[in-house]
Amino acid sequence: MSIDGWRPAAETVTGRWSALERDWQSVIVGGMIVALVSALELQIPW
Amino acid sequence: MAVRRLLPGVFALCLGALLARGLALSLGVNNLLLAIALGVVVTNGVGIPARLESGIATHKLWLGAGIVLMGASISVETVLEVGGRVFLVVIAVATLTLIVVELLARNVFGLAERLGSLLAAGASICGVSAVVAVAGAVSAREEQVAYAAATVLLFDAITIAVYPIVGDLLELSSTVFGIWAGVSMFSTGPVVAVGFAHSEMAGQWATMTKLSRNALIGVVVLAYASYYARTGDGDTPSVRTLWAEFPKFVVGFLALAALSSLGVFSAAQQTSIEHAYNWLFLLAFVGLGTEIQLGDLRQTGLVPAFVVMLSLLVASSLSLALLLVLF
Numbered sequence: 001m002s003i004d005g006w007r008p009a010a011e012t013v014t015g016r017w018s019a020l021e022r023d024w025q026s027v028i029v030g031g032m033i034v035a036l037v038s039a040l041e042l043q044i045p046w
Numbered sequence: 047m048a049v050r051r052l053l054p055g056v057f058a059l060c061l062g063a064l065l066a067r068g069l070a071l072s073l074g075v076n077n078l079l080l081a082i083a084l085g086v087v088v089t090n091g092v093g094i095p096a097r098l099e100s101g102i103a104t105h106k107l108w109l110g111a112g113i114v115l116m117g118a119s120i121s122v123e124t125v126l127e128v129g130g131r132v133f134l135v136v137i138a139v140a141t142l143t144l145i146v147v148e149l150l151a152r153n154v155f156g157l158a159e160r161l162g163s164l165l166a167a168g169a170s171i172c173g174v175s176a177v178v179a180v181a182g183a184v185s186a187r188e189e190q191v192a193y194a195a196a197t198v199l200l201f202d203a204i205t206i207a208v209y210p211i212v213g214d215l216l217e218l219s220s221t222v223f224g225i226w227a228g229v230s231m232f233s234t235g236p237v238v239a240v241g242f243a244h245s246e247m248a249g250q251w252a253t254m255t256k257l258s259r260n261a262l263i264g265v266v267v268l269a270y271a272s273y274y275a276r277t278g279d280g281d282t283p284s285v286r287t288l289w290a291e292f293p294k295f296v297v298g299f300l301a302l303a304a305l306s307s308l309g310v311f312s313a314a315q316q317t318s319i320e321h322a323y324n325w326l327f328l329l330a331f332v333g334l335g336t337e338i339q340l341g342d343l344r345q346t347g348l349v350p351a352f353v354v355m356l357s358l359l360v361a362s363s364l365s366l367a368l369l370l371v372l373f
Contacts, residue, residue: 014048023294026110030298033115037318038311046321 055101059108062088062332063325076243081328082206082236085335094336105333109235110295112326116253117302118311118319125254125303131372132225132251136259139229139365143170144266146357155349160186162353163270164194169354169361172260172293173198173233179263179291183271197350200343201358202236209240213248222369224248228255229369230362235334238327257296264288 017025036042066084070077088094094102144166151162167180174195181191209231213223224241227248231237234256241252268288305311311319 018048021294022107023110025107026295027114027298029107029111030114030295030302033111033322034118034302034319037315037322041314042318043314044318044321044325046324 052101052104055098056104056329057101058098059102059105059329059332063328066328066332076210078239078327078331079206079210079243081331082239082335082338085332086338086340087335089336089338090340102333102336105330105336106235108326108333109238109330112323112330113234113238113253113257114295114298114302115319115323115326116250117299118306118316119323120250120254120299120303120306122303122307128221128373129254132229132255133258135225135365135368135372136229136255137262138368139361140170140259140262142364143230143357143361146360147353150353150356151350155353157349157353158190160184160274161190161194161350163274164190165197165350165354167263167266167270168194168198169201169232169357171263171266172256173202175233175260175293176263176266179267180270183267184274193347193350196342197347197354198232199338200351201354202231202233203338203343205231205358206236206240210243213240213244218244219373220245220247221251222366222373224251224253225255225373226362226366226369228252229259230358230365231256234260235330239331239334242327257293257299260293261296263293264291267291 020028037044062084063081066081067077069075069084070080073080147166147169148162151157151165152159157165163184164177164180164186167176168174170176177191177194177198180186181194186194209227212218213226218226223244224247227237227240227244228251231240234253237252237256238249242249265288306316
């Protein structure tokens with residue numbers, strides 16, 4: 001699929017993201033990090 | 047596109063976080079307080095370019111995400127063991143602060159009723175967020191909101207500097223210091239920052255205590271809305287207000303705490319999650335520092351600042367005495 005083909009999907013995602021309350025956005029960001037760490041055994045340095 | 051608009055500012059936050067971490071390691075100072083200081087120096091020294099502003103404003107999102115992730119490191123057993131006592135202290139101190147500010151504002155210093163209510167909500171619950179939430183419910187004037195918010199920010203800046211010093215001078219334990227910061231300081235960001243600057247355990251207690259205090263905002267908004275609706279010049283409250291004002295990231299925090307207590311995460315995963323929230327807090331605190339504009343703080347009214355200072359002194363010293371007895 002060309003980049004143009006992905007554009008509507010990307011716009012839908014960003015639209016839905018913007019419509020979310022900031023607190024729920026925080027929950028999603030946290031959830032995504034946990035999912036990445038759990039699924040890929042990601043080692044985050046400190 | 048919105049993402050492209052945010053990227054420069056988010057990149058600046060990442061850069062600030064890396065710089066704060068690097069400087070903290072080489073200077074041997076606390077990285078969270080250094081991140082805030084970095085933000086303060088940049089915003090008051092050279093200013094924030096307009097194209098970075100929207101990205102930097104995402105710092106509250108990163109703070110919320112960091113708090114959600116912190117749920118994975120919480121010992122549910124400890125929370126259940128002392129949580130009841132902490133929640134009672136939270137309710138007692140929040141109620142006391144609210145009453146002290148209202149009484150001083152109305153009866154001693156003769157401030158406008160709504161300004162007093164905004165200051166009371168900001169001081170007793172969750173800083174500027176509470177000011178904004180109550181302002182909507184009581185139809186406060188714009189300048190009253192700005193005044194109350196500036197007063198809260200002034201004390202956020204003062205307490206960020208003073209609490210760690212008092213904690214060290216009195217050699218407070220991590221539990222007492224964390225709960226004390228969570229129960230008596232104003233905004234969530236500064237509470238988390240001074241908590242973790244003291245110790246990891248103090249940071250966790252500070253955050254949990256502050257979250258339970260923040261959860262009271264719905265009740266306070268509902269109470270104020272009912273009061274002002276009765277006097278005929280406020281919005282009619284509804285039970286929906288309780289959920290609308292509830293800080294939703296608490297749901298994510300509790301979900302992760304539950305998963306963690308079920309043993310879902312391995313030790314390595316928990317360490318990675320802990321590192322992730324440390325980085326998120328650094329991003330958030332660089333952004334928080336940029337909100338402390340010294341010029342704005344100087345414009346805070348003397349009387350509202352005095353009212354809030356007196357209530358902070360009362361709530362802070364009484365809660366510390368209570369915590370030293372209880373823990």
